[in-house]
Amino acid sequence: MADLISLKEIKRHYDVGGEVVRALDGVDLIINPNEYISIMGPSGSGKSTLMNMIGCLDTPTEGIYEFEGELVHKMDDNQLASIRNRKIGFVFQTFNLLPKATALRNVEVPLIYANMTKNDRIEKAKIALISVGLEERMHHKPNELSGGQRQRVAIARALVNDPSIILADEPTGNLDSKSGVEIMKILDKLHSGGNTIILVTHEEYIADHADRTIHLFDGKIKVDKKVTKKRQVST
């Protein structure tokens, strides 16, 4: 099967007050469909930068990025927006839901940008919310939901457009461990359903859910290994 994602010598440099910050400093990475990858590393090592790069929110200073065989670093804003819309599902540490919209409407947003008709949109959004166990909470606004529930809305929003890859940047970072476990159960389920998932985490036991772990250090990949130990049975 063709590579889903291919990064070659990717660099992302920031100019901060005349000083160059090398957030990514030569990253080579191949990701295949249905992989389950965790990214670890100290704070400031470039994990989020790498996720944003993969998610087409950011473009590299140098290097070649191919997504499903297409050169991302040459795309214009509309093409990038279209990839973000149809191919990528983002889950953020801080949920990033629209505060004034209900769970259902939040999940509908990517479908609106995909120009789907209202009825199809609502149906798809409902299915996504049901798949994360929120059928009872569809018409609640974010401030009426717990942290775990908000993150589940965010996951529903990420998967509603049937993306090629789900990117979760510290999805459990703002949650208590019980909610965190629930979120990981959902991600595990999505993976066994055929989705490709990359997740950033500081926690060893969260990282152990993945099949492959990447360690970043100072913008470079230091470790890239298959997780050999048998996955723990979730508690």
Add this chain to the structure above:
Amino acid sequence: MISLFWENLRISLGSIFGNKSRSILTALGIVIGVLSVTLMGTLISGLDRTFEKSMSFLSRDVLIISRMDWFGGDMDWWELRNRPRIKEDYVEQLREKSQFVAAVAPMAERGGSIFRGDKRIDTRFFGTTPEYMATNESADVITGRYFTDGENRSGARVMIIGGDVADALFTDEDPIDKYVKIGSHKFRVVGVLKKQGKFMGMFSLDNQAVLPFGTFQRLFSRRGWMNVRVKVNTDNYDEAKEEIYGVMRQIRGLKPMEKDDFAINQSATMEAQYKAIKLAIGGTGLFITALSLIVGGIGIMNIMFVSVKERTKEIGVRKALGATQSMILGQFLMEAVLICLIAGLVGMGLAGGLSLLINQFFPSSMPVGLAIGSIILSVVIGIVSGLIPSYQAARLDPIDALRYE
């Protein structure tokens, strides 16, 4: 794109009604601007129609020779006061010496009250000759008759009354051959004039009475205010006016270097004056309007910058979910246009209400074109003032926007 349109509409309405007091304050400038533009337009169009209607009583081919210009000119009051009166015999002299006179009539005028039993009306009455009817196209006797040359010469106590006078003194009766009184003098009503309406909607042209000139001279002051009304027999009003100026100077015995000590008025002078007034109202209105619309537009722009800043994170999220730059641009542009549109509609509604109110005193009604125009105008202001903030929103870097707190 239809679903995006509704979504943007929904977001915009949410934003506008979610910040009610802010939106109201912001929209105020546009409300005032649209209010003044529509009100001004309404007034001017009302003025125009009234003026045109009113002007028909002053035909273009009628010159009115009086002591003073209707519209002041630059004469000082003292000089005007010392000008000699217009005299009765000018009528015949003008007829003799000018080749352009089709009809000419004196008009001696004064104010006073006409009584009938315990009924009374304060009015203006004037003495003139039967030829007056030939100098005034809009004056017409609908019941009864005009007075005759004989009655004029003999100073008969007969009177033609205007519609208002007839209404005031004769509620249900036929006024013809009934008697009315001015002071102690008794007059027989022989005719009623056709109604002409109000001049500029302000003073009635029907509150008047006409007496034979001879009668007027005998009963009232010979030294009262007098004009001579000349109807010319040509389309070349300027030439006629020029010639009559010459004749009048000759009648007055003015030396070539001396200034005119009389004035020739014409509806054209009134028209010119009216145009100047209209221009002044229109100009002031335009200035106020432009100013308030600019201030309003700046207000909208300002609030849109605030709105973009407040929603930076939301913009980042939307971009992460696949919104393109033009989608974000559309969202904020829609908001700016919607505020302006709502403000424009409110302003127009207020103007419509006010013009109904004003209509009680002065004829005015809002032309449809103006209403449509002001709505288009508010949309344009929305686009113009929303463009820069919306563009700024559209161009935000998704990551910077997402990191914004």
